[in-house]
Amino acid sequence: MTDGEPVHPALALDETVHQRFRLGIMAVLAETAECSFTALRDQLQLSDGNLSRHLRVLEDAGLVEIRKGYAGRKPCTWLKLTRQGATALRQEIAALEQLVTRIRTTDSLH
Amino acid sequence: MTDGEPVHPALALDETVHQRFRLGIMAVLAETAECSFTALRDQLQLSDGNLSRHLRVLEDAGLVEIRKGYAGRKPCTWLKLTRQGATALRQEIAALEQLVTRIRTTDSLH
Numbered sequence: 001m002t003d004g005e006p007v008h009p010a011l012a013l014d015e016t017v018h019q020r021f022r023l024g025i026m027a028v029l030a031e032t033a034e035c036s037f038t039a040l041r042d043q044l045q046l047s048d049g050n051l052s053r054h055l056r057v058l059e060d061a062g063l064v065e066i067r068k069g070y071a072g073r074k075p076c077t078w079l080k081l082t083r084q085g086a087t088a089l090r091q092e093i094a095a096l097e098q099l100v101t102r103i104r105t106t107d108s109l110h
Numbered sequence: 111m112t113d114g115e116p117v118h119p120a121l122a123l124d125e126t127v128h129q130r131f132r133l134g135i136m137a138v139l140a141e142t143a144e145c146s147f148t149a150l151r152d153q154l155q156l157s158d159g160n161l162s163r164h165l166r167v168l169e170d171a172g173l174v175e176i177r178k179g180y181a182g183r184k185p186c187t188w189l190k191l192t193r194q195g196a197t198a199l200r201q202e203i204a205a206l207e208q209l210v211t212r213i214r215t216t217d218s219l220h
Contacts, residue, residue, distance in 0.1 A: 008153055010134025020128045024120025027209060031216045043118055093213060096206050099137060103203060106141045 012095035037077035122205040147187035
């Protein structure tokens with residue numbers, strides 16, 4: 001780290017949450033108390049395998065809770081953000097807002 | 111795509127630009143007309159190899175221009191966003207803003 005110079009906001013992004021599918025998963029889960037695997041899959045247009053893989057990463061990191069249950073009489077997998085997941089998502093959003101603000105105020109894109 | 115339902119903003123994120131190191135690279139390049147490899151590396155705290163790898167992805171996608179030149183008499187690699195890169199970064203920022211707004215307005219994190 002360079003002495004005295006503030007750290008670039010991109011460095012505050014965490015790969016576990018920032019990856020675009022996982023960010024999408026966590027964003028959808030933030031909207032509901034609990035969401036079924038199929039609803040999540042359809043909303044994010046992911047394959048079963050791809051969604052499972054990303055859910056495993058999030059579960060291993062303690063950010064998402066996976067619960068096997070039922071929707072009526074049909075077996076169903078339910079997903080929800082853990083408290084730690086909600087915190088991680090809030091931190092990601094804060095980092096994104098900082099980054100976007102920085103680009104908007106200093107860029108030469110215009 | 112589900113008929114009638116609007117697409118989730120996470121689906122508008124492009125992996126080439128969204129990956130956190132590449133997003134950092136493009137954010138730094140948006141601040142300057144041209145940036146040296148070493149300045150970029152130091153600001154983002156990346157190794158030479160890691161930075162080179164991500165720059166190659168961005169160059170292959172036409173988003174960053176890599177120019178070998180000099181800084182005084184020392185050989186130096188200069189980097190800048192292409193016009194296409196500036197457009198891609200603007201699109202990423204717009205998608206992030208949409209996503210953040212959606213999470214902020216619909217979440218049950220609080």
